[in-house]
Structures are given as structure tokens and as C-alpha cells.
Amino acid sequence: MRRPVGKGAANVRRTMSLLSPPPVPRGGAQPPDDVDDLLRAFFKAQMPKSWPAPDVPASRRAASLPVARPVKGWPLMRSRLAVAASVALLVGGSLLLAEAFQGRPNGPAGPTITNGKAEALNPDGTPKAPTSPEIHLPAKIKINESLIQEPNGTTIKVDVIDWPTTPK
């Protein structure tokens, strides 16, 4: 705290205490001038010393990235044609595939086993003899599928049995 160094009027005024009776110009409730001085000094210290320039981009157009403009004319037509051709190709391809499979007889029912361990068995359980390349497909077959759970694994058993055609 600053202490008065003399008894002059200037010194007394400079160090006026807030506890001392304030000057009462009117109403008797005015705080002393020291509050004004204190507030002025405080806010003066708080205000930026040099006021900065406005922080504004030079120009929005210059600052922003170039935006792709909508294309007109031939490039637009070309992309539309490409889309139309793709759709036509898709539809045509699916129609051709459907026609290709239309006249073909259905194959034997049941799963095709390609695992090396799978083997065809006779009804008595003996393995079937290897067939010749020309396979005679019976008119009807019966397939028994079974799933066997064992402690050392799971076995899929498929029994394919010739279904004898009943003579009329």
C-alpha cells in the first residue's frame, strides 16, 4: 500500500482511503473518487495496448477451394449414355442366362460331395465299385442323409439308393 509522504493537499488526495468518509456531493451514498481512479487504471491496463486489425479473410472467393461446376452438353450426355448401356447390358445378360438354362434337364437331387473322404456305398454298406465314365443314371434314386456326431468329430453320411421303377 502506498503511504502518504507528506501532508500536502495533493498527497492527501492521492492516498484517500475508502474507509475514510467519502465526499458526499448529494444523497450521502456516493463512493469515493478512488474507486473511479482504481477502475480507470484497472480497465486501462486490461484494454489491449494495440488494437488488432479485423480478422477477416481477404475474400471468400479467394479463400475457398474451387467448386466443381455442373457440367452441361456432351460430357453429361456421355455419362448418361454410359449408365443406359450398363443397365441394358445387365438386363440382356440376365435374359440370355435364363434362356441358356431353360432347356436343360434337372440333375440328380442331393448334394454333390467333392471331399476326398466321401464315398458312395451300396445298400449293404460295401463301397460301390468305381463306375465307368459313362454313367447310367437311374430314373429315380433315394438319398438318405445322416449327420453322425462322434467324440472325435462329425461324419456326414449320404446313402444313395437306386429306386427301382415299378413295372406297370
Added chain:
Amino acid sequence: MKNGRVKSTPQTAPTRRADFEALYQRHSREVWALAYARWMNADTAMDVAQEAFLRLWKQWEDGEVILNPRAWLLRVARNLAEDHAKSAFRRNGTHPPQTMNGVQGREPLPLESLEREETFGQLREVLARLQQTDREILTLRYALDYNTDAIAETLGINATAVHMRLSRARQRLADQLRANGVHHAP
């Protein structure tokens, strides 16, 4: 027209920039003062003021005409200052941003500066405890040296209300300074 804004006729870029800079020179200090009254932090207040002016510029770039730019700026600055309260909580957690204000630098200060800083620190605490309306009116009066009419215009109240509020704010401040043991101006 929506919220006092209308679309403008095209204005040349140099004219717009000149108008903007004139507006900045006229009103940036009072925009700063209102933000300062909310946060008691000069840097935050400057950020808020700059952001408010940047938004005004963007509005102009979009071709909007703001009929009363000063009122618009003050309103935007108040809103930005309030928004800052929410983001400040995220940054500072439960510690108010004023926590760091009292941290002293390592370099020793001369005795007078120390005394001054101590008094200002106490004043800052007392100001922070006042109502925001009190701080606004005190900031406009003592930071910008605004007279009653200018304060009334800025805050949108009449001169009598300014007198009353200012007198009460000073009285409350003086009472609290006394209670804090601040007896002398630095």
C-alpha cells in the same frame, strides 16, 4: 426480411471492406467491452469481438444487409460469450478460467508493479462477484469512458436507469473492496 436483415444489391468488394473497417473502428471496443464484462479476460473478449466481426463480414459476403450493425454485433457478442461459457467448461473442467489469472510469472516485478497487480487482482475478484449487468455498465463507463447517453444507447436503457445502475454498481464495488481490505488506489 428476417431478423432485421434483408438481401442487398451487389456491392463492390473494396467498398464493402472499407465500410467494414469503419464499422470495426467504431464499434470493436464496445463489443470487446461487453465480452470482457462477461468473462473478465481481455484475450477471450478479443476473440469474441473478432468472431462477432467475422460473422458480420460473412453475412455481408452472403449479400445480407444488417440494418443496425451495432445492435447486431452486440447481440452476437453476448451470445458468443455465453457459448464460450459452455466450451470453457469442457476446456477447464470444474476450474473456472480465472484460476490461472492469479498465477505470477517467474520474473520478479518491481515493488510498485507488485502492489498494483495485487490491487488489480483483488479488484478483479470483486468485479467477478458482481452481477454481469453491473460489470457491463462499469466496463462501458471506465474502459471506454462512455457518458450516460452512450451507455444508455449501448445497453438499450434510459439515462435514468444508467445513473441508478452505475451508482449502485459503484457502491457495491466500494463496499466489497472495503470488505477485502483494499483501501487505496494503486
